[in-house]
Amino acid sequence: MTTPGASAQPSIEVTGLYKKYRSHTVLEDVNLTVSPGEVYALTGPNGAGKTTLIRTITGLAFPTRGEVQLLGRSVHKEGIHARAYLGAVVEAPARFYGQFTGTHNLMIHARLAGMAPGVQPITRARVREVLALLELTRMADRRVSEFSLGQRQRLGVASAILAEPKVLILDEPTSGLDPLGIGLIHRIVTNMAASGCAVILSTHHLREIATYAHTVGILTGGRLVDSVDLRARQSAYRFRVDDPVAAAAILDRLPFVKKTSTRTPYAIAYLDSESRVPETLTHLSSLGIRVLEASPDLFDLYEYYRERVELP
Numbered sequence: 001m002t003t004p005g006a007s008a009q010p011s012i013e014v015t016g017l018y019k020k021y022r023s024h025t026v027l028e029d030v031n032l033t034v035s036p037g038e039v040y041a042l043t044g045p046n047g048a049g050k051t052t053l054i055r056t057i058t059g060l061a062f063p064t065r066g067e068v069q070l071l072g073r074s075v076h077k078e079g080i081h082a083r084a085y086l087g088a089v090v091e092a093p094a095r096f097y098g099q100f101t102g103t104h105n106l107m108i109h110a111r112l113a114g115m116a117p118g119v120q121p122i123t124r125a126r127v128r129e130v131l132a133l134l135e136l137t138r139m140a141d142r143r144v145s146e147f148s149l150g151q152r153q154r155l156g157v158a159s160a161i162l163a164e165p166k167v168l169i170l171d172e173p174t175s176g177l178d179p180l181g182i183g184l185i186h187r188i189v190t191n192m193a194a195s196g197c198a199v200i201l202s203t204h205h206l207r208e209i210a211t212y213a214h215t216v217g218i219l220t221g222g223r224l225v226d227s228v229d230l231r232a233r234q235s236a237y238r239f240r241v242d243d244p245v246a247a248a249a250i251l252d253r254l255p256f257v258k259k260t261s262t263r264t265p266y267a268i269a270y271l272d273s274e275s276r277v278p279e280t281l282t283h284l285s286s287l288g289i290r291v292l293e294a295s296p297d298l299f300d301l302y303e304y305y306r307e308r309v310e311l312p
């Protein structure tokens with residue numbers, strides 16, 4: 001997993017966002033930032049407002065109040081510039097011309113995308129490349145009306161990455177895909193992020209997303225109730241000891257331990273790297289603390305999510 005630059009200017013910045021449909025508040029004071037190279041997964045119960053938030057971030061819907069910036073430009077005031085480096089699939093599966101082939105549809109998309117200010121023209125070779133990346137070469141010259149739902153879904157992602165965007169936004173990109181298709185989307189998102197692209201995607205698949213997202217935002221009732229930094233959670237190790245409180249106090253003094261807690265019979269430490277585990281064990285043992293077991297303290301996003309959305 002790459003580590004996105006924490007100090008870089010955010011690629012996506014949502015500030016004080018409200019969205020109302022008549023008297024119904026769908027989004028309430030939503031604030032979030034996504035850095036270059038970061039994968040931000042948005043999750044929450046049905047009707048929480050995920051699609052509305054994604055539509056507003058991409059400029060398809062207008063906020064009642066608040067602002068969205070992409071690469072430092074306001075989506076709703078400088079749309080053409082803000083969206084020049086945006087790739088998105090907001091309505092899944094994306095709309096295509098059924099009577100045209102996959103290649104033809106992407107060529108139409110390429111011409112439109114190539115009109116954005118500062119964007120390089122997209123070549124036929126690039127169209128072939130993204131079709132191959134999405135494992136659609138075999139379907140490339142077939143009419144889109146003959147594509148299955150999953151193939152259309154993949155063609156949508158192909159069109160979103162065609163212009164090598166710096167911001168990629170995908171609304172439920174894996175819904176309707178088979179397990180191999182889901183793995184394919186994960187790899188593409190991971191590779192895009194590794195090349196510096198900021199990604200927001202919405203999903204209900206928590207256990208999958210935990211393997212490659214950097215941050216998970218939990219939206220419920222239109223409010224972003226939590227933002228979970230999965231990288232920090234994944235650096236936790238647990239040590240089974242006779243006296244967890246004493247062990248945690250010792251661990252707390254180590255310079256490479258960021259935070260400690262206890263959960264009997266474990267002392268839990270957030271280390272700055274996995275390579276610190278042997279050093280930590282030696283240190284505990286030198287101070288008379290017998291460690292009966294040491295292992296990663298795996299974070300269960302599903303359990304965490306359940307607790308967050310079930311809170312009154």
Ligand SMILES: Nc1ncnc2c1ncn2[C@@H]1O[C@H](COP(=O)(O)OP(=O)(O)OP(=O)(O)O)[C@@H](O)[C@H]1O
Pocket residue numbers: 021026044045046047048049050051052053
């Ligand atoms: N155009 C609209 N007019 C009125 N209400 C709307 C409109 N679009 C969405 N809503 C309402 O906004 C709320 C949030 O809907 P949204 O589709 O954003 O939720 P979601 O989190 O994406 O749900 P799901 O997980 O089911 O896809 C719902 O109560 C929905 O009825």
